[in-house]
Amino acid sequence: MSPDQPLTREDVAGIAEYARIALTDDELDEMCAYLRDAVALLEPIREYDLAGVEPTFHPIGALTNVVREDVVVAGLSLEEALANAASRRGSSFRVPAILGDGGAA
């Protein structure tokens, strides 16, 4: 994809696959129209002369890591961590196969 070329339906289908959002054909059409409008709204950002301007990725410039004493503190218990899972087996989250055919995207 290039920012100078209009988004195609194939591009949008590729983005949906990358974003892991299954879209129906109708949704794909709507999404194409939305993305074209939204990207048009963002166009001013490309017309700026930004030569020599440093980016600010975060509002707090002098952000430093927060550290604490290296001591064990209680976290979520196994049961608490699993409590919201839709499927589990024993002490694990249960998922479909990820190897063999199950690994195909």
Next chain:
Amino acid sequence: MARLDELSARQIAAGIAAGDFTATEVAEAALEAVSERDAQVQAFLQVSADLALQAAAATDAARAAGRPLGVLAGVPVAFKDNMNLMGTRTTCASRMLEPYESAYTATCVQRLLDAGATPLGKLNMDEFAFGSTTDSSAFHPTNNPWDLSRVPGGSSGGSAAAVASGEVTIALGTDTGGSIRQPAALCGVVGMKPSYGMVSRYGVVAFGSSLDQVGPLARRVEDVAVTMGALTHGGRDCHDATSQDATRDFLSHLEDGVEGCAIGIIPALMEAEGLAPEVRSAMAVAAQRLETAGARIVEVDLPNMASAISAYYVIASCEAFSNLARFDGVRYGYQEPGCKTLAEQSALSRAHGFGPEAKRRQMLGAYLLASGIYDAYYLPAQQVRTLITADYERAFVQVDAILMPTSPTAAWKHGAISDPAALYLADIFTISNNIAGNCGISVPVMLGEESGLPIGAQLQGPAFADARLLTIARALEQAGDAAGMVAPSFAGGGGEL
């Protein structure tokens, strides 16, 4: 006899301390107000009556035992449903998290509970905070207490509506691009977005991590100030790397007034496309009131503000895509049954768990972060952030705060704006504040000349000058007659003490 919705947080806490009424009586009156009013307003997603009565009983027991009471002792509060509170679900108004039971309590919520507050429940919002109407909630819309056919604004629309209808004294919301201030303006209440880093976000579901901030909504600036004190009490939260150890005294200078203050106005902004004439005249009234109270009005400029919308929607969408990638149906959240592969399970769980706007925002973010596209949008957006921040720094050399509209119009009818991109433009006055990490507050000024609906004025101040901003907001409030205002059709209802 006192009516609960007429009392400030400090009056409630003082009344309990003095024995005029008990925290349990306050909780019962508040639950009665919710049950009477919420059928129409629909601000709540869950009412936590048991938690409320337990907290109130604990406050009454503390008083009976002679222990000191917190600053929010017995005060009815409620939380936007993107904040975890043990004993409630945290849904983000999404099917994705519909059954999600809070695994722990967010720091912001815990600090209000530690201050003695009575938690009434969880409030509606735009799904995952994407929106400015609350209509994108997967469960139901919320109605503006001033006119039930209109939106309350968003994304913290449930928070603003619950406060405006007198159901709660204080609500917490989150603000990524105006989501506290805009609904506050549309519902005629006070809403503050504190400086980035002022309030811990631990336990709050993330949307745009470099933009999000938690803040209070209430019917009085004083209640907002009291809540800010409780939220920052305890200082830096070791669970949130962006949390700063900031000033915690928001009350001692609250009544200092604006004598000698300089307030900036931006004439070019008043010509913005889509700005309603009644909002423009309300801003003139607000400026006049501040001037009469002793402030100097000074013209300033934020020349790069015009590009803020583009920069914001790039940054916010990219961060949202990254944050919402965690919802894959495995550890929590909706899981599509019967899938053969993990990839299929993720794609279908996300397709059926997220609503349309949540999918749109993530798709936009995924596109903008794609190889070949990133350099054209994401990097420039972060450079524009530098320019916008520098604009503010220059302006704040001259002035203590900048006055501008919160929303270009008063509340609109449900469904009146259906084009997502058109809705994004309505955020023009609020987003640059998040981009720069400054503080901002919306204060009700008057009812619109044309609409008869509340119009809010926004004050923006420098990062970590939140206490000063509250003083200026209090002066603006004091010069008008909206302090403590409940939406007319709900004032005078039940909830007596």
